[in-house]
Amino acid sequence: MAKEVREYKDTWESEIKGLIESKFSGKATVSKTETRRVYVKADRSISFDLCKFLRDDLDFEHCATVIGVDMVDYMQVVYHIDNYTKYKGVVVEVEVDIPNDDLHIESVACLWGGANWHERETWELFGIVFDNHPRLERLLTPENYEFFPFRKSYKLREVQ
């Protein structure tokens, strides 16, 4: 039942970096590493496979967040994925660019149940569609809302 828990070693980050870059050569690059942090820039076509690889092969059990960022020229989805056992305390940040004219990305809710609501939230606030999501409905805003309020094109009313 209990999985092997390992003590922190400063070689972990380079180990993860090597594994990711050899598996997804050209499609995912590790932009930088810090203590317990690995920053990955991934192509949209392999984002789901990368997440699946992290979960199944490297034991990343916990998806902390799915974040949407509106960069005006394009959108981004950022995942933060934590490890509890094999690389205890390590967080992998996966950054995926999405073009404005095709706001679709594969959902990871089937891999981590914890990503479910984060994806719903990102969809309702940014309009990024998560394909194969079990239930992509509005969560925080009213059901009849017709715009995506966290986009940069949505301006707040100024205080007089």
Next chain:
Amino acid sequence: MAQNECQIPDTIAIAQGAEVTKEMVDQYNAQSGQMDMDKMWIIMGPQHPFSHGLWTLKICADGEIVTDADPIVGYLHRGWEKEAENRTYPKIIPMADRLCYAASMTYTHLFCMTCEKALGIEVPEKAKYIRIVADEINRLQSHLMWLAAVGTDLGNYTAFLWASREREYWMDMNIRLCGARLTTNYPRIGGVRNDVFDESTRFLRDLYRCCDHFDKSIWELINLIDNNSTFTSRMIGNGIISRERCANLGITGPAARGTGIDYDIRRDDPYDNYDKVDFEVPVLTTGDSYARYMVRMEEMIQSVKIIRQAAKKIEALGEKAPYRLKVPSKIPAGRTFCKLEDPRGESMMYLVSDGSDQPYRLKVRSPIFVNVSSSKDLLEGCRIADVPVIMAMIDMCLGETDR
């Protein structure tokens, strides 16, 4: 959305004499699980004694057994993250206090920590220890408020009164530290707002007294609850969730440690000076409501231990040591994230800065937002009477959930 709609048979045609075929009945039953006569959706909230705050829990009950649950949040959605994009960094500090009213200091601390990491500065040693003390005081008062709420949920008013009474001492410590009880506005980017060595407040003297008092009174609370079958019989063995499922659903904090996930950000991914204080992380493997209760009680004992050590370190550093740095108002372009062990779980902030004095994007990861999304797994198979107990063990806080 189309997924939730169920097709109701053409009732007018049936009333006019159209034949009702078996296929129609089967199709109706298959599509409208919500309308089966043996199952009933019960809507608890938004105004309901068990919901601490404004949210709704829809539960599907088959007789007395819960078969499905659907939490609805968002009543308190203020667009916090969007508001933050239109404010300068120091102006976000009081706003961060309002994310969680029970432990406001943790979010302010987290925000300041994220900005400091983005700026690449190291805060003074004394400020780090003061923040540890402040965080642990907030953890204690948050856990005590949870205990008071559990007391009323489980029908024991004494627990409510005793826990509230103990919480007042820690509230007083908040006042001594920064002048406010709840929305403290105390940490600053680069340190903390004011020093703790003040003759008029005598913060450190009273902090030790408070710790000594709490060492005794926590056992009063534990004895009150552990020897009381009103509590234990309702907590033991209900709301069980496995370790794997818990990790997959993203449940963090005391609820996760109750299922055997041996992970505490303070120890496993240390921030500030948590790696220089000695404490234990309580972990239980049963995964029921009682385990979550036990973990929180043990955490309170450990918090007092941390406070004592950190206070000694502050005393050793003395009055002359700096507690705050001057920092530039603009943060260079880049991306940063920080994690912090909130009383309720793992909270996190993700900052995209563009070189100006306002954040480009600031995302808050709230532990409760994820924990409450797993209500279906926690509640499935329990009785309706157990719903308040199981949900109380999540320790709802709507300010951070809805943001």
